[in-house]
Every structure is written in structure tokens, then in C-alpha cells.
Amino acid sequence: MTEQSTFTRRRFLGGAAAIAVATAFGLTPARLMAAEPIKVAGVYTVPVEQQWVSRIHKAALAAQDRGEIEYTFSENVSNTDYARVMREYAESGNQLIIGEVFAVEDEAREVAAEYPDIAFLMGSSFKEDPSLPNFAVFDNYIQDASYLSGIIAGAMTETGNIGMVGGFPIPEVNRLMHAFMAGVRETRPDATFQVSFIGSWFDPPKAKETAFAMIENGADLLYAERFGVSDAAQEKGVLAIGNVIDTQADYPDTVVASAIWHFEPTLEHAIKMVREGSFEAADYGVYSFMKEGGATLAPLGTFEGKAPQEALDMVEKRRNEIMSGDFVVEIDDSEPKSQ
Template sequence: MTIGTFTISRRGLLLGGAAVAAAANLPRAVLAQEPVRMAGIYTVPVEQQWVSRIHIAAEALKAAGTVDYSYTENVANTDYPRVMREYCEAGVKLIVGEIFGAEAEAREVCAEYPDVAFLLGSSFMPDEAANPNLSVFDNYIQDAAYLSGIVAGGMTAGNIGMVGGFPIPEVNRLIHAFMAGVREVKADATFQVSFIGSWFDPPKAKETAFAMIDGGADLLYAERFGVSDAAKERGVLAIGNVIDTQADYPDTVVTSALWHFEPTLNAAVAAVQAGSFKAENYGTYSYMIAGGCSLAPLGTFEGKVPAEVMALVAEKEAAIKAGSFTVAIDDSEPKSS
């Protein structure tokens, strides 16, 4: 593991370019103080859609001089606690990452280093008594997923395939929200739902999607990488998740539910700077009303989605942002129709 360095690569330039652009939108409170030593610990490559959002937000703060950011990727769950300890011993003051596969062990490390702030993706809520320095988050972007479902409802004959990573609450709520959006337009739509048991296995996701297309799906919900590849090869449509991949699939991806990690990370860094970081649920910073998610522009599909469908999207989006409409949260495991 290398701490305090950054390897220049094509992917770094691509991710870093977005980070520099985002830096201009940072609040003054975040920009005002000495850089916070921050580390990212990721179990997958930084290109993976979920982790890429964290990485881009961190690079934005690094570009602004707000954090001194290093990271380690492809960390096995069994090795996660060791990497956490190494960063803590190196003097890092804020650690960001995901501990879905190492909950108990990671929380033990947090307890060992009470002077380090931890902001970690988790399926469980914070425990102030056991870990007062551990805040949790996830991409609770059900608002954007719901709106993307409305778009999908206007573009399908009614058979939709949905490929997810694991049936954990954070994923389940997105799938349910998407299905609720579809039903606003296509009440009798049916869904094929499958989980591949991995956060990053594009070949498996692709094969699962192929099976759904063979089962009649004419539109796919791409919660995982690999699904849009299957859609492209078979000539069906797809709806993306977390990042906008339309540039890579201009005739396939209609829109995407986008996650913006900046509100989450900016709030955490500001709390560290102020000496007020404590155990909290940062998941609400992913809500649309907090600026944590949005619906990607239609781009190449502009004018191809029925006007009445986009009018409904605009109406619901305005209501969500105004706080007059709340997308229902259902964390139960979704099933095929």
C-alpha cells in the first residue's frame, strides 16, 4: 500500500477531470482551513460506479486544497481492518470507504482509534455508544430511481429485467422505487429480478441480462456494470444507476439515476474541521432535496420519450424537491412478477 501518492493514469485523468469541475461548487466553510488528511479504502476498483462517486468527490476536495487524499483499492474484506489500521497509524484523520462485508471487524478498528473520524458505507445505523467516531452512509437515491422508473415506463412494452448486486436494503429500496416509477405509467408492467452476488462482475451481470432478454425483457435496469453491454448487443434499452453511461451507450441508455457524493463528503469534512464529527447517519445527504441525487439528462434520447411522461417526471421532481412528495422506501427483497 502506498500512502500519500497518486499514480497518474488515463482513468485518473478521467475521474480527476470531473473532480476539478466539481471543486468550484464547494462551500466556503469546507475550503477555509488546513487540509484534512483523508484516506479512501475501497474493495473494488475506483472505476466501479458506486466507489467512483466517492473518489470524484474526494478528488474535488483535494483539487481545492481542502484534503490531503490517498486511497487503496481492491482491498479484500478480510484485509480491510489491516488497511484501516495502517492509515490510522500513518496519521490520517478521516477514513472513507465501505464495510458491507467487514462490519464487525471494521467497527472494532474504529473503537481502537477514537481520534480518527470514519465515514463508511454500511447496512447498519451508527452506534454512538460503541463507536462515537463512526458515521455511516449509502447511496440512498430512491428519488432519482423513482424518476428513472417513470421514464422507463414510457419506453417499455411492459417486461423489464432488473439485475442487482446483492439484495441488501440499500439496493432493494432503489429497485422498489424504480418499479414504483414504472407503474406510474405502465401499471401492468412485469419485472424479472435477479442478483449476481457481486459488486463488480460485469460478465456475470451481462449473462444474467441476456437471460432476461431471452425471457422477453425489452428494457433493463442496470444496477450493475455489464447489463448495458447486454442491452446494446441485443438492441434493447437500459436505464443506468449511480453514473451516467450514455456516452458509452448512446443508443441504449435512456437516462440514469445519478448519485452525487459531494454533499455527504463536504458535510463530513466540515465536521472534522470544526471538531464536531460524531456518529450520525449521513445517508440523508443522498436524497434529492439535499442535492445528493438527480436524473441524468436524456441526451441522445431527447424528444424520444413521450412528452406526457416527461411532464410527469417534471411534476414529481418538483414535488420531491419541495418536500410535498416523498418516494416510498421499501427495503424488503424485491421479487420477480
């Protein structure tokens, strides 16, 4: 066992003992936890303002503001440097390390194996490995909200020609696109889709250029999985549907609706497990489901009263069915194609 592992194990055991003593003297565990935040580090390959990572960062900052964690992070970490940054945070006494390892799966798991008493919670396209008990995975399973946004999109498009611009065709992107398309067909069965991936998580100019080409090819509504798409829609006077974050304030005449990801339930569960000393290999994807509070459909805002009431009634019906479990949005991780 490394010196770092011994330190972390003592911290976990010491924390449990402190909670027991505090309870005996009438202090609640919640008060103790608030007084002793756990150390959390984030490792991100893109800027923290990028849609997906911004939701993780926002949840971590909120937890820090509540006194639950002490949070530090690194952004724009290259794939070749990712393992090194993980090790540095592990050696710095952090108890929980979060991030996204879609392009560095093997290297990240190797690092986690070197620090068995530190909890790692990483965005991943793969599942947890029981042989690596301190490495849990998550992904933004917000297909429920994406499906609902598609219902509205189908009712708002005039031509039925919809453009969809994504980063990479990986499961977490693919499932949202498929769910959106399924929602569109609820209100526009004859809709056609132009699908393209730009090969980057953060290249607004390229996403914008791709969106322009789709508009030239007849699209009058765009699915903005990447930054830059809504800019193209705004400039050309067509509509857009947002993803992961709500950007309507920036595009009040363009973004009709957005499927929002809330990372808070995922992070809160991880913090709880670390505090209890019971963190283990698990798939945290379920905490992104709508019925777990991990996804919502953003308010229509400036488009209130502009979307057909029939579509809004269907959205409400499906939302209730999703929450009750009577309707389940299909999870399709295969690469979507233009159709």
C-alpha cells in the same frame, strides 16, 4: 490513549486554535482551511471505476483539487484484509477514513474503537452506534432519482417486460429497485419484472450473461444496477436505465436515463465536522436525498425528444413535489422479487 490518538487530538485542538488566531488577524477560516488540507484515506473493496465507489472517489478528488483535503486510497481490498488497511491509514495520521464496510461491519467498528480521535465515515447497511461516536455511516439513498427514471422506463418499454440485475439484495440496492419499479407503474401499471442478483459487486461478464437470459425471456428494457447489463442491452438492441453514474456517452443508443448519486454533499459535511472537531456518530444517508443535492436524474441526451411528453411532464411534476416535500418516495429495503 494511544500515541496516535494523542497526535490526532492535538491536531484537532491545534487546528481550532489556529483558526481563532487567523480570524483575529483578519484571515478567514476558509482561507486557512484551504492552506491546511485535512488528511483523508479511502478503503475500497472494488476498483475505483466501479459505479458506487467511483462517486466517492470523484467527490474526494474534487475536494483535493479545491485544496480541502489530502487524499490517498486503496482499491480492491479483500474483506479479510480490510481491517488491516484501516489500521495502517489510522496509524499514518489520517484524520478522516472513508470506505464501504457492508461485508466487514464488526471488524471495521472494532478498528474505529481503537482510534477514538480519528473520524470514520463508512458505507454501511446498519445505523450509527452512539457508543462509537467517531464512526458515522452513509448509504446512497437515491430512491428519488430511481423513481423518476422508472417513470421514463415505463413509458419507453413496449412489452412491459423489464429485467433488473443487481449485485446483492442489500438495503442500498433493494430500495433503488423498489423505487424504480414504483416509478415504472406510474406510466405502465401492468409492467412485469424479472429480478436477479449476481452475488458480486463487480463481475460484468456475469451481469451480462444474466441480462442476456432476461432478454431471451422477453425483456425489452433493463435496469442496469451493475456493469455489464448495458453491454447486453446494446448487443441485443434493447433499452437500459442506468444507476449511480451516467453512462449514456458509452451507450448513446441504449441508455435512456440514469439515476445519479452525488457524494459531494455527504463528504463536504464530514469535512466540515472534522475541521470543527465536532464529528460524531450519525447517519449521513440524508445527504443523498435529491432535495439535499445528493441525487439527480441525468439528462436524456440522445433520447431527448424520444420519450413521451406525458412522461416527461410527470417527471417534472414529481421532481418539484420531491424538492418541496409534497411527495415522498417510499424507502423499501426488503428484497425485491420477480413479479
